[in-house]
Amino acid sequence: MLKMQTGTSTNANAALAGKEAAEAVKADLKDMKMAFVYSGVQYDQKTMLHAIKETLPGVPLIGNTSFTGVMTQEGFVSSDDGFVGIMAVSDPDMTVGVAGMAKQGSARETGHKVAEAALKNAGKTEAPAFFYMSAPSGEEEYYLKGITEVIGRVPFFGGSAADNAIAGEWLLYTDENVYADGISVAFFYTDKAFANVFTGAYRETTNVGVITKIVGDRTLAEINGIPALEQYRAWTGASAEDVKGGNLLAYAIQKPLGVKDPLGDLIAVRHPMNGNDDGSMNIGNNLAVGTAVIQLEGSVDEIIAAVGKTLKELEAKIGAPIAGLHLVHCGGRRAGIGDRINEVYDQVKAAVGDIPFLMEYTFGEYGYEDDGRNTCGGLMLSFTAFGK
Template sequence: MKIATAFSSDKCSRTAVSRIVESLCETIVSPSLLVVYHTEETDIVVIRQQLGMCYPDAQIIGCSSCQGLITESGYIDGQTVAVWALEDPEGAYGSAVLHFGHGQSDAAEVTKAALIQAIENSDRPGELPELIVLHATPGCEEDILESIVEELGVSVPIIGGTAADNHLDGNWSVFDNEHETCNGLGIAVFYPSVRTSYAFNSGFSTVGFEAKVTKVDGREVVELDHRPAADVYREWYREITRKEIHDESIFKQSTLFPLGRQTGTIHGIPYFALSHPSAVSERGGIEMFTNIDVGETVYLMSGTRQMLVTRAGRVLRSACGYKENNVKPIGGLAIYCAGCMLLIKDQLHEVASQMHKTMKGSPFACAFTFGEQGQFLCGELAHGNLMISAVVFHEDRV
């Protein structure tokens, strides 16, 4: 297996792809799979068509990233497109993107169809993939994960990120070899010839406040402990920070103080999937980027700016699972929350440097997304916010 990345910030998407292909050809001759991350300013039709002409036998999955991205070359700010290319003649790979035809009410059906198509495109029908890369547009990530598990019958490791744009204006997208959509999902299935390892984490901790969810409406938490959810959250925020939270800026102010739901425990220590408040509704509810069900207990979580800076490197290190200093991975993929990125944007070069050091210079690509999907250590698949998801490819098979 070989992995290489290349990027271009050229304003012309056609020129950008030409430069990327020229760079990739130094390492990759006939890629099996291309993972493409790009910002909203790029022309994804041109990118898809140009890559398809240059690599007609490669499977492609593309996803939009918020305001930039990271590769082993560092943090790239603003308009850009990056391609993560994998060449593995002994493995097999397939991708598929499908549109939600009826809003998102048919998400489960479309997810299963996309999964089946991706497996067919890999020429491994009837075999469980070892890894799934998932990129969907915002809105029904939990339904998508549930549908994948239902179709496969088991929990296959997933690394995923929800398509993002620059300013929450709906300019996100996903694409494959043949299609692009701003309302759908993309799936890539992996049957690699080498060993893979994963990590999914946040680094946030509980701070002593919890409540039962007593009323929800879609992704709006209307009541906590039978009180308006925003009132409860304001009290928690004031108590922990000694500051007031303002409705119009709750997205930014809550980045270091999200809500968490316990997903499991490791050695008696609980771990959590996080939910990022996005807005306060007129009736005093809190709109979220995840589903939260009535009856669940939510906890106020806390993190720090420095934790957000160092966490990506730590999660990658956890995914690498180093035992010897001379072990170097082939490459990797990472997903980093856009909300975290926006809060520490002035320190992203440090984030990129730590990721580069952890990967020991091996090629990797990292997108900034509006939701993260992954598999916790005990096997649970989850969709959360303010999370980091990563997969690393190793030389050995076992």
């Protein structure tokens, strides 16, 4: 039987925080195959991880820094001095291969190398049942392409490392390495049930256009042949000040953009991050010319309610008793929710009761829908259930 346990700490001492959180999950150490770890940027991550490793010897660790806090079945956990949350996965019949490395060559080349390392660490040559990925914001799609070169299209979940101020202080890590620019993966080999729901849960508006010009991968220059900011303002009624510079990031939380997959099963949310003087906007994920882009919308009330709704969808999708939940929640949505974060906790508890869960807050989310391709987005929820 698969078991999942969580532990947290807000101790200002990084070593003590790691030890306290790890002590809470060590009961099933004999069958523990890995542990997710999410923490505050306030800590010296190497010190924290060393303490966890001493408490959970031989257990592979994987995770990253999280925006402002984590959440477990005990509540929202945050502190100005730091925080850490752990979710341990124990199952005598499961094999997990964890690997991570700083960027070596291109993101795609690094993704290829880390996938080979994860296979080796699992003692396997075949693709896993599913896998987890953590990366920094910026090149997630290319890391994913490199992994896919090795194992093919395998269901995945995860999110991008975050900090508390979008200052580039984020870090990702395994039990062996800590780095700002790189990739971490966990390959899971199991016959237990697994399901992921990946959604922004926004409403579509009738405002739709075609991307006619981009710069690089993530700068949206024109929609319908006119400057992107001009088109966005016409759609949303935003003022020039609303979309100026970094103001756009906060404004767009309730009015983001989205692109559909070829069958319309999934809307990958594209978060406008910065309004530029030339009328273009920086977007949180990759774009393609000739793609239809939809203006989406959702109030703060709807963004909060989406958590409970998505968990109910996940419960129906897995169709089996749930051992635990790994919940990736966008940090931008978290910022928009603000001091109403305890309402998110209420949503989770009402939906899943006493099932163990760990929620992190990320600057990019990863998931898929049915037989569609693995996708990276922003302002999204990637909720994953592990069956018993």
